[in-house]
Amino acid sequence: MKILILGAGGMIGRRIAAAVAEAGTIGGQGVTAMTLADIAEPPVPQAGGLSIAAHGLDLSEPGAVERLLADRPDVILHLAAVVSGEAEVDFDKGYRVNLDAMRAMLDAIRAVPDWCPRLVYASSLAVFGPPFPDRIDDDFAPLPATSYGAQKLMAEILISDYSRKGHVDGVSLRLPTICIRPGAPNRAASGFFSGILREPLAGLPAALPVPESTRHYFASPRAAVGFFLHAAAMDTAPLGHRRALNMPGLSATVGEVIAALRSVAGDAAVALIRPEPDPLVATIVGGWGMDYTAARARDLGFTAETRFEDIIAAHVEDELGGRIAKGAGA
């Protein structure tokens, strides 16, 4: 089985590539070759017996997609995107990369007879916009409040239509906010959700811009990797023409997140969190969905953490070598 990962240099893409390289299989099937692509050449993981190629290229450049598809991968994991903030500022770039490049890829696949690869697409729960019910079920209408959400939703619709026509075998995964993101703090409005855990676990202070009553919906990087690997190998027949799935996650208030941090890392870690109310961030986060049933995805075998302590433990294991910073430990 040949696999192509687009956006293989990103936080989730890198982990997927590493997991596939380590296992040498997806869903019990042997992987013989893996191609990794991103705007900058992505890192190549330890390979075992696996042939791995890595390319740095812009998917929206003419011919780029065709080049990557030349060896007819059986599975394409598509995580390449212009992210939310940039798509909002650079309207044309967002549509070019997030929509046009997807359509060009689908048309390139359609042009090849007798080839219907599995396509797993990183969509986002940002396809939804307010007003929301407290808990969003699988029949609730997406209503994007950003250009990024609009582009993701349109890409989903294309994937569904091309799948219905038999050109591709697509699954769109609407991802929750991924937490804990490793690395340096960023200025994304959602960044603090990771920051209030990641920094204290490293013995560093962190700002909390919203009230502890703020509720949001999360999955760990490890769960996200699991979503893609599950979707790469699942039986898609039960999807019918409903190819986009709200992914499972964990709904928690900031207060519950902090309580989980306390139980894993103690009072000293929690003491590193400083309330610094930011009305703009509070307003943005207030426009996001708080909880999703994700009933269809759960029925189809997708799983995520059910306790926030497990999200923290996954970070401590995967990023901190099992060690919590001195002074923050319980």
Added chain:
Amino acid sequence: MKILILGAGGMIGRRIAAAVAEAGTIGGQGVTAMTLADIAEPPVPQAGGLSIAAHGLDLSEPGAVERLLADRPDVILHLAAVVSGEAEVDFDKGYRVNLDAMRAMLDAIRAVPDWCPRLVYASSLAVFGPPFPDRIDDDFAPLPATSYGAQKLMAEILISDYSRKGHVDGVSLRLPTICIRPGAPNRAASGFFSGILREPLAGLPAALPVPESTRHYFASPRAAVGFFLHAAAMDTAPLGHRRALNMPGLSATVGEVIAALRSVAGDAAVALIRPEPDPLVATIVGGWGMDYTAARARDLGFTAETRFEDIIAAHVEDELGGRIAKGAGA
């Protein structure tokens, strides 16, 4: 006020053009000029003091949209489309006309500073696909079961995003099945809904391919014209970023439709309907929504018939000069 009608040669477009020409106003505002466009040059209605231009052109040809927009209409009514059956057979043409031409138009509007025209778009309840609840509310997720539905939904999303960004002031109208369509019978799966009324009212036989228990959702051509004129002049502020509206209509079983025919045109008319079960048509129609609350649209002042007798009466007045065929009359 200048108005541009795309698809002005179609069944609804022609009626809108005639209504505007007759009234000389939309929503109380005087119309000074009207431009009509369709793939073939559309008919020019009686004008009064109104300057009317008519163009036959293909909207998906380069430069066509820019030409039509050159005199900066204040209101654009967009009813031009590759219809459902054709979009299903000619995949590329459907996307080119129903999606790419819309995007080109929105980008052409965006390119002009300080111009934010009202855009009223003929979308369709075909954005929805099964499985359905018996009655579909405004929060129910669209899930297109055809390429036409997918293209209409993507065009809606574009219109919403461009409206959110302030480039256009868009409203997408998700139209019910329009009934009674005048003219000759066609082979559309929905054609019989008009046929079992139109033909008997003209003294002609009509085939009924589905059971009388089949339920569907209708509005008259007259109601559809009203939707567009209302949307052309409405206050769009209450829409927020929810720019697509399920239009009001009348949910009725075939049995109820026939009962209405009997009350308007008598037993002789009803006797002209012959059951000719067609399992394929029954299956296709079984995949369509049966009823919609259309609560938001109703709150915003959109109205449709509430009795099927009124739908029939509108046809008799507008198409038959008030006369029901001899032998079919009550």
